[in-house]
Amino acid sequence: MVKHNPIARLLLCCLIVALFVVKTAQAQDFKFAFLTDMHVHSDSTLDQVANRLKALPPQIEFIMSGGDNVDIDNLKKTDLALGEQRLQQLKKLFDQAKKTYHMAIGNHERLPRDLRNGKNDFELFETTFGQTYYTFDHKGWKFIVLNSVEVKDNQYVIGEQQFDWLQDVINKTKKEQPLVIVSHVPFLSVYYPVLEGRYTAADTFTNQKQVFDLFKDHNLKLVLQGHMHLYEEIKVKGVQFITAGAVSGNWWQGSFEGTVPGHLEVDIKGQNFSWKYIK
Template identity: 75%
Template sequence: MKNSMTRALCFLLLTLCSLDTILAQEFKFAFLTDLHVHSDSTLGQVELRLKSLSPQVELLLSGGDNVDIDNLKSADLSAGEQRIKSLKGLFDRTKKPYHMAIGNHDRLPRDLRDGTNDFALFEKAFGQTYYSFDHKGWRFIVLNSVETKDNHYVIGDKQLAWLKDLVEKTGKDQPLVIISHVPFLSVYYPVLEGRYTAADTFTNQKQVFDLFKDHSLKLVLQGHMHLYEEIKVKGVQFITAGAVSGNWWHGAFEGTAPGHLEVDVHGKDFSWSYVK
C-alpha cells in the first residue's frame, strides 16, 4: 500500500511539473503589419522580409493591411485577389503557423461594399476576421477593428458579444495578447499634428479594454499608423509596430524605418525588438 501511494504521489508531482512546463514554455513569434502589397515588386519585398526572420521564430502574426484592395477599381479587383493568393502562398511556404488580422485596406472598394460583403476577399483567403487561438499556454485574440459605425472604426455588437463570452471563459491567470489593426491607443496625431482625434483609434476601445481588467492581458499589438510606438498603461504593453512597407514602400515614415516586431516569450513574461 505504501509503495502504491508513493508511486501515485510521484506520478502526481510529475504531472504537475509537466503542466507547469507546458505553461512556461519559451517561444518566439513575429508580428508583421501594414504590408500593403500592391504589385509584384512589393510582394517580392514581403518575401524577402519573411526569409529574413530569425530562425527561432515559430509563429507568424499579421497586423492587417495585407494587400491593398479597398482602393482598386472594379476592373482591377481580380488582380488584387490574385495578390492575396500569392501572399497566402508566401506565408504557406514558410511552413510555420500564421494568423492574419484584417486592416482597412483589406476591405472591398467602397463602391462595392454593402455592409455584409466588406471583408469577402479576406475571408475567402484567410477565414474569419476575428478569432482566438492558444499557443504554448498563451491566448492570442485577433480582433476585426475595421468594422464601422457612424463613419468611425468600432468593435461591432456581434463581435463584442463574442469577445465578452471568450473573456468569461478564459482563465484569469492565462497570459493574453490582443492583435488589432486600428490602435486602442496612439499618439500619432498629438505628436505629428499637435491635436487629438478619434479618427485613427476605434471608438469603443475603453469598453473593450475594460473587459480584461481582471485578466492577465500582457500585450496589445497594433498597426495602421506606420509609426513605432510603445505605450504602457495599467501594466499592459501597447506596441504600434511600424510597418513592413514603411512609408508605403518609399523608405522610412516619420523616423520609423520599414520593419517588423519579434517577440520572445519567457513563461509569463516577454521581451521584444523592432527589426529593421
C-alpha cells in the first residue's frame, strides 16, 4: 500500500494554484481596433462610421477610440443640442457593435470656445462617455487613456491633477506589466517638419517629455495617437509611437497628404505586438 503524505499533497496543490495564478497574470493574445478622428458631423458621416464598425472582424475583442469622435467645438450655441445628439447617435452605433469599447476625447469634443470656463470644457463628452482619462486592463496588458486636450497658456498639456493621477497609476503598476498609452494629441509627430519644413510644439502636448519620463522604469510598449490625420510610425527608446491616420481621412474629403481614410488593427501576442492600417 502506498502511503500518502498530506503535507506533500498540500504543497503540490499550492504549487498548482501558484502556477495557475502566474499563467493567468501573464500577457495573453488578443486583437483590438483603434479608430481615431471620426469627426462625425452629419447623418452621412455617421453611416460611414457604422459601415466601418460592421466590417470589423469577429477576432477584434474591443474598440479603442483616439478622440475627435464628434465635432462639437465649432458649433454655435444654438446648435449645441445637435452636437449632443450626434454624440448619443455615435454611442448607439458603438453599443450596436456588440464589442466592448473605450473612448478618448479630442480637441473637437470640447465645448465651443465662447462657452468654456475651464471647468465645463468636456461636459458633453463626459455626459455621454464618462471620464476623459482612465485606465483599463485586458489580458495582462494595461491601457492608459489620457486627456491631452487640456490647455495651459494656449497650449495642449496634461494638467497638474491628471499628471498626479497618472503618477499614482504608474506607482501602483508592476514594472513588468506591458503598457499602452492612448493620447489624442501626439507625444511625437513629424507632421510639421515633413509638410512645412519646420519644427513646432503646436500639435504635441507641451509636457510630453515629463509624462514620457514617468515610464522610464516600466514596460511601456506602445503609444497610440491621433489628431494629425497622417499615418506615422516613430520608435524611440524601444517604445513604438503610431499616429493612426483618421477614419475621416481629409475630413471626409478623401485622402490627407497620402494617408487614406482608415483605422489600425493591433495584434497582441504575449509581450509582443504587430499592427496594420486598414483602409
